[in-house]
Amino acid sequence: xxxxxxxxxxxxxxxxxxxxxxxxxxxxxxxxxxxxxxxxxxxxxxxxxxxxxxxxxxxxxxxxxxxxxxxxxxxxxxxxxxxxxxxxxxxxxxxxxxxxxxxxxxxxxxxxxxxxxxxxxxxxxxxxxxxxxxxxxxxxxxxxxxxxxxxxxxxxxxxxxxxxxxxxxxxxxxxxxxxxxxxxxxxxxxxxxxxxxxxxxxxxxxxxxxxxxxxxxxxxxxxxxxxxxxxxxxxxxxxxxxxxxxxxxxxxxxxxxxxxxxxxxxxxxxxxxxxxxxxxxxxxxxxx
Numbered sequence: 001x002x003x004x005x006x007x008x009x010x011x012x013x014x015x016x017x018x019x020x021x022x023x024x025x026x027x028x029x030x031x032x033x034x035x036x037x038x039x040x041x042x043x044x045x046x047x048x049x050x051x052x053x054x055x056x057x058x059x060x061x062x063x064x065x066x067x068x069x070x071x072x073x074x075x076x077x078x079x080x081x082x083x084x085x086x087x088x089x090x091x092x093x094x095x096x097x098x099x100x101x102x103x104x105x106x107x108x109x110x111x112x113x114x115x116x117x118x119x120x121x122x123x124x125x126x127x128x129x130x131x132x133x134x135x136x137x138x139x140x141x142x143x144x145x146x147x148x149x150x151x152x153x154x155x156x157x158x159x160x161x162x163x164x165x166x167x168x169x170x171x172x173x174x175x176x177x178x179x180x181x182x183x184x185x186x187x188x189x190x191x192x193x194x195x196x197x198x199x200x201x202x203x204x205x206x207x208x209x210x211x212x213x214x215x216x217x218x219x220x221x222x223x224x225x226x227x228x229x230x231x232x233x234x235x236x237x238x239x240x241x242x243x244x245x246x247x248x249x250x251x252x253x254x255x256x257x258x259x260x261x262x263x264x265x266x267x268x269x270x271x272x273x274x275x276x277x278x279x280x281x282x283x284x285x286x287x288x
Contacts, residue, residue, distance in 0.1 A: 024070050028077070028103060031124035032061045036081050046081055046095045046129070056081030058094070072104040076130070098131045128182070166194035166260060171205055174278045177263065179222065180215070181270060188268035192227075195261040195277060199253040206284040207249040208242050209263050212274030221245055222273035227262040235259075239266055242288045250283045 022030075036046065036059045046056065059081040066075030077099055083092040107120045169175055175195070183191040199205055211222035226247040227237040235251070242248035245266075253259065261279075265271040280287055 024066065024103075025064050027122045028066060028075060028101075028124060029061045029064050031103075031122065032064075032077055032079065032099065032101065032127065033059050035124065035127055036061075036079055046079060046097050055084065056095075057084055058082045066103070068103075074100065074102050076100045097129050099127050100130050101127045166196045169195040169197050169261070169277065169279065171197065171199070171279045171281050174276060176212075176274065176276050178272075178274050179263070179265065180272045186264060189270060190264050190268060191270060191272075192262050192264035195263070196258050197261060197279065199251075199256065199259050201253050201256045203281070204250060204252045204283040206280040206282065206287050207251070207261055208246065208278045208280070208287045209248075209261075210242070210246045210276045210278070210288075211244075212276060214271065214273035216271045216273065222271065222275055223266040224275050225264050225266045227264070229260040229262060230255075230257065232260075244288075246288065248285075248287060250285060252283075 037055045037057075059079065062078045062080075064075065064077040066073050068074060078096065079099055080094055080096040082094045085092065101124055103122065103124045105120050105122055107118055109116065109118045111117050167175075177193050179191055179193060181191065183193055186192055197205075207226060207228065209224045209226045211224040214220050214222045216222075221244070223240075223245040224247050225237070225239050226249055228235050228249055228251060236249055238247040238249045240247065261277065263275060263277060265273075278287075
């Protein structure tokens with residue numbers, strides 16, 4: 001299943017907006033390049049394994065196609081890049097893949113009369129991996145281990161119905177995501193986004209997920225539900241501890257290793273919308 005892995009607003013801004021000299025294809029190529037150079041999850045997304053340091057070097061974007069107008073549409077592109085080198089470790093090899101994306105524009109006007117200025121921003125978002133090195137992403141990720149029924153204090157039992165792809169995060173980061181059709185499906189009909197995070201034994205961490213605007217229920221926020229797993233096995237979960245339909249997990253890892261933050265929604269069935277994931281070092285019961 002394809003899933004949203006980079007949800008961000010990128011930047012080509014000009015005082016005359018779309019009247020500038022760059023074509024839509026050039027703007028798309030530069031925006032996607034910037035995403036994979038700067039986003040901290042880009043290395044993990046393109047290469048399929050945790051990449052400390054985040055963004056890629058030597059990024060090349062080719063075969064950019066798009067359908068729609070100059071102001072909005074969808075498209076695809078091929079991306080190649082090399083993870084940043086880590087001191088003391090072998091030089092990483094380049095990675096490649098194919099992405100799909102959505103683009104649109106927004107405008108703002110300031111000033112009056114001869115000082116009036118309109119700035120149009122070009123946005124590329126919902127960048128999704130569709131294949132990595134020619135292989136569909138559905139065949140490249142692990143699958144959760146079935147848990148027990150959703151009894152308070154027990155595993156939630158909400159597991160992946162088929163493989164999905166995890167992004168990478170680090171403690172102290174803020175990331176924005178979008179739950180939507182095509183994300184990792186769960187056995188109860190809902191969907192989820194997974195984020196891998198490295199945690200250290202004995203070092204508490206606070207995980208807060210805030211629901212953004214709901215697509216399924218316009219006018220309200222997404223009722224988020226968060227599950228923490230290690231090696232596919234659930235270790236804890238939370239629904240509304242942060243208040244206002246937001247979840248908060250305070251967890252002290254018993255062992256050092258890679259854990260997975262699974263973000264989904266409360267209840268069964270497909271619910272779509274935006275969310276924000278924020279992780280804090282230490283136990284922070286006031287984090288909301």
